[in-house]
Amino acid sequence: MAAAAPAGQGPRWEVFKQDAAGKPHQAVGSVHAADPEHALLMARSVHARRPAAVSLWVAPADAVFAVTAEELEAAGPWAVEDGGPNRRFLAFRKTSHRRAMTFVDHVGEVEAPGPRAAVAAAMVAFPEPPALTWWVVPADDVVASPEEEAGAWFDPARDKTYKQQSAYGLLAPGKRKRVEDG
Amino acid sequence: MSGSGDLDPTVREALIARLTAMADDELILGHRDSEWTGHAPLLEEDIALANIAQDEIGHALLWLEARTALDGSDPDELAFFREAGAYRNVRMVELPKGDWAFTLLRQFLFDAFETELLARLARSSHVPLAEAAAKAAKEEVFHLRHSGLWLERLARGTEESRRRLLAALEQLWPYLPQLWQPLPGDAALAEAGVVPDPAELEEAARGRIMAALARAGVEPPAEAVPNPGGRERHGEALVTLLIDMQSVARADPGVEAW
Amino acid sequence: MSRPAPSLDERERLEAFEARIARGEKIEPGDWMPEAYRKQLVRMIGQHAHSEVVGMLPEGFWITRAPSLRRKLILIAKVQDEAGHGQYLYHAAETLGAGRDELIDALLAGRAKYSSVFNYPTLTWADVGMIGWLVDGAAIRNQLMLAQCSYGPYSRAMVRICAEETFHHKQGKEMVMTYARGSAHQRAMAQDALDRWWWPSLMMLGPHDSDSPNTPQLVRWGIKTKTNDEVRQEFLDEHAPELMEAGLGLPDPALRFDEASGHWAHGPIHWDEFWNVVKGNGPLNAERLAARRQAHEDGAWVREAMAAYATRERETA
Numbered sequence A: 001m002a003a004a005a006p007a008g009q010g011p012r013w014e015v016f017k018q019d020a021a022g023k024p025h026q027a028v029g030s031v032h033a034a035d036p037e038h039a040l041l042m043a044r045s046v047h048a049r050r051p052a053a054v055s056l057w058v059a060p061a062d063a064v065f066a067v068t069a070e071e072l073e074a075a076g077p078w079a080v081e082d083g084g085p086n087r088r089f090l091a092f093r094k095t096s097h098r099r100a101m102t103f104v105d106h107v108g109e110v111e112a113p114g115p116r117a118a119v120a121a122a123m124v125a126f127p128e129p130p131a132l133t134w135w136v137v138p139a140d141d142v143v144a145s146p147e148e149e150a151g152a153w154f155d156p157a158r159d160k161t162y163k164q165q166s167a168y169g170l171l172a173p174g175k176r177k178r179v180e181d182g
Numbered sequence B: 001m002s003g004s005g006d007l008d009p010t011v012r013e014a015l016i017a018r019l020t021a022m023a024d025d026e027l028i029l030g031h032r033d034s035e036w037t038g039h040a041p042l043l044e045e046d047i048a049l050a051n052i053a054q055d056e057i058g059h060a061l062l063w064l065e066a067r068t069a070l071d072g073s074d075p076d077e078l079a080f081f082r083e084a085g086a087y088r089n090v091r092m093v094e095l096p097k098g099d100w101a102f103t104l105l106r107q108f109l110f111d112a113f114e115t116e117l118l119a120r121l122a123r124s125s126h127v128p129l130a131e132a133a134a135k136a137a138k139e140e141v142f143h144l145r146h147s148g149l150w151l152e153r154l155a156r157g158t159e160e161s162r163r164r165l166l167a168a169l170e171q172l173w174p175y176l177p178q179l180w181q182p183l184p185g186d187a188a189l190a191e192a193g194v195v196p197d198p199a200e201l202e203e204a205a206r207g208r209i210m211a212a213l214a215r216a217g218v219e220p221p222a223e224a225v226p227n228p229g230g231r232e233r234h235g236e237a238l239v240t241l242l243i244d245m246q247s248v249a250r251a252d253p254g255v256e257a258w
Numbered sequence C: 001m002s003r004p005a006p007s008l009d010e011r012e013r014l015e016a017f018e019a020r021i022a023r024g025e026k027i028e029p030g031d032w033m034p035e036a037y038r039k040q041l042v043r044m045i046g047q048h049a050h051s052e053v054v055g056m057l058p059e060g061f062w063i064t065r066a067p068s069l070r071r072k073l074i075l076i077a078k079v080q081d082e083a084g085h086g087q088y089l090y091h092a093a094e095t096l097g098a099g100r101d102e103l104i105d106a107l108l109a110g111r112a113k114y115s116s117v118f119n120y121p122t123l124t125w126a127d128v129g130m131i132g133w134l135v136d137g138a139a140i141r142n143q144l145m146l147a148q149c150s151y152g153p154y155s156r157a158m159v160r161i162c163a164e165e166t167f168h169h170k171q172g173k174e175m176v177m178t179y180a181r182g183s184a185h186q187r188a189m190a191q192d193a194l195d196r197w198w199w200p201s202l203m204m205l206g207p208h209d210s211d212s213p214n215t216p217q218l219v220r221w222g223i224k225t226k227t228n229d230e231v232r233q234e235f236l237d238e239h240a241p242e243l244m245e246a247g248l249g250l251p252d253p254a255l256r257f258d259e260a261s262g263h264w265a266h267g268p269i270h271w272d273e274f275w276n277v278v279k280g281n282g283p284l285n286a287e288r289l290a291a292r293r294q295a296h297e298d299g300a301w302v303r304e305a306m307a308a309y310a311t312r313e314r315e316t317a
Helices: A036-047 A069-075 A115-125 A147-154 B009-034 B043-071 B075-081 B100-121 B127-155 B159-179 B186-191 B198-215 B236-251 C008-022 C035-060 C069-094 C100-108 C125-146 C152-180 C184-203 C215-220 C228-245 C271-281 C285-298 C300-316
Strands: A012-018 A026-032 A055-060 A065-068 A087-094 A105-112 A133-138 C256-258 C263-265
Touching (some): A012 A036, A026 A105, A026 B043, A026 C069, A036 A055, A036 B043, A036 B127, A055 A147, A065 A115, A087 A115, A105 A115, A115 A133, A147 B127, B009 B043, B009 B075, B009 B100, B009 B186, B009 B236, B043 B075, B043 B127, B043 C069, B075 B236, B100 B127, B100 B198, B127 B159, B127 B198, B127 C300, B159 C300, C035 C069, C035 C100, C035 C125, C035 C152, C035 C215, C069 C100, C125 C152, C125 C184, C184 C228, C184 C271, C228 C263
Antiparallel strands (some): A065 A133, A087 A105, C256 C263
């Protein structure tokens, strides 16, 4: 991990949020935190303040290898790492230019000796629809929120209806009688 | 099992007092935590601590609403129009916020006690109290993780963080026992199964706190300390706090709505 | 300052880049972009992030003083959101290569700008409602427009911020409408808040188009899709009639509805004050930055402790 100034903001961690069981984890942004456990607590505080969420993953930003379709095209023949043992990588991709709140979605896992090879493997394993951006992250670098505490971490946000705009209904100034003075 | 309507009058009075005390703890602690908004060491922690403050004020409302069901009192009336002498929070929560070590250690001590208290209240014979406690207990899981994390990081961070943590511990330790000190009416409540046995609760809370301190490599201070007395005793810190908290509401006491 | 003419290769790249934007494609970190595009975005996004973070202070002041438990909860949620918005925006700036340490240093050293509107004081509780109704109302208009931005991370931050900001606007409106219909004291407080926040809110939408040299380039690159005056007009048409219907008076004797165009027209804006505040001479510029500097300095030992703990954990792992 890159060394950070001691009193600085600390390293960055990419955050992935799963909205509901069966849906993929999605990149929602990042947090600054010093260590993985802190990063998870901060991820919940920053990115899960409103429903819905059932799981969070964090990974050091430095561990994420990102490449866009444009970069792949410009690169020409894609040179991959050769030799060395295979490691597990989590693969994420973006497949649409549609306006959205989240970036890449988790699509699955590949085994490869390095990130460039992992991207190549992901393109083969998950060819459709074509990805606009690929992210690959070593599985060992991804830390998950504790499953057994999912209720405690994520349910309370549902009850705080006062921070949902729907709690305020239709607001028309209307022609109401003023409360008399005094 | 009891609902709001079918309590013995002595038990009912005792429960009103207990709910008020718990609500006051949460409201005053929430106030102190919310003083950090915009001033925390990291943007993410600003959000985290504000969320915790929000939860605590939410818990205060939970307890006050449970009291409303018993005596028709109004939570805002209780919060904004009682003088310091009528508040029933423990001294520990009204102490000024201090530095990050003081705030987070105070939070940890409170969270550790709350975790044990709420787990037991969730089994209360009084159903509305059990339900409120179960709800609060859920949020408390995250609070304890967060304050526990800071206990570790401050204890095992730098020399300066450890020094500040130990100074905070010295300051807070005398106030700790007041958290589990029973209220006058608690005996009747314990007998009715509304609240847990105080001795057992104290043992569990102490045990949790001691274990956490040991894991963090921190020695607790010596035990012989002055007793802060009953919950009706407060310091000037609470007076200043309430002047702040109540000023807008008191400037226009008769309003229909804020 | 003259720049060397772009090489053929660079011109081709620029054409391809602009064609992507015209097709509605999002530019993502890693894609080729003109240096001017990157620089404009870092400036805009950074300013936006700083505004959110500084904006926590005037409203945060009233959290401990909120007059009901419900309002207190709502305000804590709102201020948390603002911190969150700053957080999403710093993230977007970081994807363009600007580190958060540098961005914060620039703000605290007084080198970075933030929205002038937060240099005005919140003098009463009603100011909190007025900020929600007007300032957040103006911000939403702007942010809805920016959600269409060509740069992916900024667009995504805007979409999320818009979703959360609607609650801010509504709760502010609800608060002010309640006070406008409330006690004499509440009504006076609401009117006084409007008298002080109306013009700053109009001005926060930026200088007149004739004084905004950056705008055409930003429009071309899909960073802005409407001009300042266009957004200001939308804001005025929405808010002027609603405020008046709520029973409040607008501090603009020249305000009138133009039947022909179907739009509201406002009186002249006093731009001297705006520029003065933008340059840092606003009522609370120095105080806001001093508060942020204090928080940053006070927190140094905490961040050091976090880093030391993490290093030790990694070494003993």
